[in-house]
Amino acid sequence: MKNLFIVVLVLMTKSLAIGQTAPDAIALLREVNKKFASVKDYQVDALIDARISFLKILPQRAKVYFKSPDKFRVKSKGIAILPKQNFDQLFQLMADEKAYMAFVTGNESQNGKMVTILNLIPLSDTTDLVLAKIWVDTARDLIVKSQLTTKSNGTVLIDYFHGNLSDYALPDKMIFTIDVKRFKIPKAIAADINSKSTAEPNRKEPKTGQIIISFSNYIFNKGLSDEYFKKD
Amino acid sequence: MFVLHVNDESGYFMWNIVKAEIVKITAKPRSYIGFVAITVIVGLIHLAMYLDGLNYIGFITTPVQTNFVLEGKILNGNLVWFLILQTLIIQIPLLVALVTGDLISGEGAMGTIRLLATRPVSRGQLLTAKFIAGNVYVFFLLLWLGILALGLGLWFFGPGDLIVIKSDALTILQSQDTLWRFLSALGIAFLSLMVVSSFSMLLSCFSENSIGPIISTMAVIILFTIIGTMDIPLFDLIKPFLFTTHMVIWRNMFDQELQWDEIWFSLSVLLAHIFLFFGISMMAFRKKDILS
Known part of the structure; x- marks a missing residue:
């Protein structure tokens, strides 16, 4: 709680220092969210490519289903590894303006475009999300990057790449950069006797992993049945 | 009653001796212990996984599931097959030794070795036939395991x-990419068990009763396995020289990118052990005093 107070205090000070007020941030987020709010449901093909040091997996095809306000499901024939955060978690948070405080903290150039940086702090202290930092391309009202700090999973950085469906804020590709801990289970449990460690000695293991999800064949606002969201 | 037909054609003659040895193996009740044990263990593992498999999977994938979500059918026939192979391949050498450790010493204990030596069969042919018959038994034991588990x-x-779970990594292989790996793994496991059978047969050549070679083989495998399990720097120096280290190379068939250099090296080490053990057995058996 004390930490949250300090974070809020620092952000408010910074926000006031550059002359932006909370209502401006809310208005900007409203514009950003307006695009996605027009999507009532969608289904899309996804290619999930996990690049995590301890995990060896080939890219996996999956189908992603979403139905407003919060139904979300990924189905794959094989085993796919996904980030814990739903792809639309940020939009769900932004949709309820009373659920967070928002501040504009500055502007910066991203890939030659000026973007505005906002911080969102959920008001409820029971949510897993502690702070969301988002980079908004104000010319297109699109989120281009977000950084979610959570209680349970550390920090998740998400890069968004938009194509044809940028009017609906539906990305063509998302890159999740996630904090990872070293994978280690006892040899006896893994029945991994007589084996050599696959990790090279003296080699620093990367502390983050990436999951790259490419989307194609969006079908949206066609009325998606609730059947798609039932757990098998 | 099996009758040994002697024929001038050496191939046919050898085949007859092998057949005789196979008949002798099948006539012994202990030869079925392995098949029964495998059937019971495979059945129990399937039952346990059916009733509580998801909790087990959840437990061993906890380090992944703290940051990620695993989507899809994790508990499936391929995973259970892999878990069974991984568990049983540690135990199967003991079941193999139970039969192959008795091949020579069993004859000595019953006194039939003298009778055998009066036949027009050289000691070299006799030992070779026993070696082949022992490995036919190993082959069928593994085949039974493969068929039952799959x-x-x-x-x-x-x-x-x-999902292939190692102590420091996870590999996820696509379903259509697993069958050939399982078959190759069984092939490598067969070669590994041939090392055990030749080792126990070697000990069998020096013993007059079956208990000694069987227990000694088990003790050596258990000792080597314990050394292989412990991450102690001194043991790390010893591990490459233990045949048990190379017996688990079958697991490398389940790497996403196969390390062929490592696999071929271990296979050649296993083959070298087989030739070495069989060669020493041959020398010992040719000079074995069967009159005392």
Whole structure:
């Protein structure tokens, strides 16, 4: 709680220092969210490519289903590894303006475009999300990057790449950069006797992993049945 | 009653001796202990996984699931097959030794070795026939394990991608990419068990009763396995020289990118052990005093 107070205090000070007020941030987020709010449901093909040091997996095809306000499901024939955060978690948070405080903290150039940086702090202290930092391309009202700090999973950085469906804020590709801990289970449990460690000695293991999800064949606002969201 | 036909054609003659040895193995009740043990263990593992498999999977994938979500059918026939192979291949050498450790010393204990030596069969041919028959037994034991584990696994759980769990890494293989790996793994496991059978047969050549070679083989495998399990720097120096280290190379068939250099090296080490053990057995058996 004390930490949250300090974070809020620092952000408010910074926000006031550059002359932006909370209502401006809310208005900007409203514009950003307006695009996605027009999507009532969608289904899309996804290619999930996990690049995590301890995990060896080939890219996996999956189908992603979403139905407003919060139904979300990924189905794959094989085993796919996904980030814990739903792809639309940020939009769900932004949709309820009373659920967070928002501040504009500055502007910066991203890939030659000026973007505005906002911080969102959920008001409820029971949510897993502690702070969301988002980079908004104000010319297109699109989120281009977000950084979610959570209680349970550390920090998740998400890069968004938009194509044809940028009017609906539906990305063509998302890159999740996630904090990872070293994978280690006892040899006896893994029945991994007589084996050599696959990790090279003296080699620093990367502390983050990436999951790259490419989307194609969006079908949206066609009325998606609730059947798609039932757990098998 | 099996009658040994002697023929001038050496191939046919050898085949007859091998057949005689196979008949002798099948006539002994202890030869079926392995098949029964495998059937019971495979059945129990399937039952346990059917009733509580998801909790087990959840437990061993906890380090992944703290940051990620694993989507898809994780508990499937391929995973159960892999878990069974991984568990049983540690125990199967003991079942193999139970039969192959008795091949020479059993004859000595019963006094039939003298009778055998009066036949027009050289000691070298006799030992070779016993070696082949012992490995035919190993082959069928592994075949039974493969059929039972795969058949029951696919029947209970269906196919699916395979999660290979190592102590410091996870590999996920696509379902269609698993069958050839399993068959190759069984092939390598067969070669590994041939090392055990030749080792126990070697000990059998120096003993007059079956208990000694069987227990000694088990003790050596257990000792080597314990050394292989412990991450102690001194043991790390010893591990490459233990045949048990190379016996688990079958697991490398389940790496996403196969390390062929490592696999071929271990296979050649296993083959070298087989030739070495069989060669020493041959020398010992040719000079074995069967009159005392």
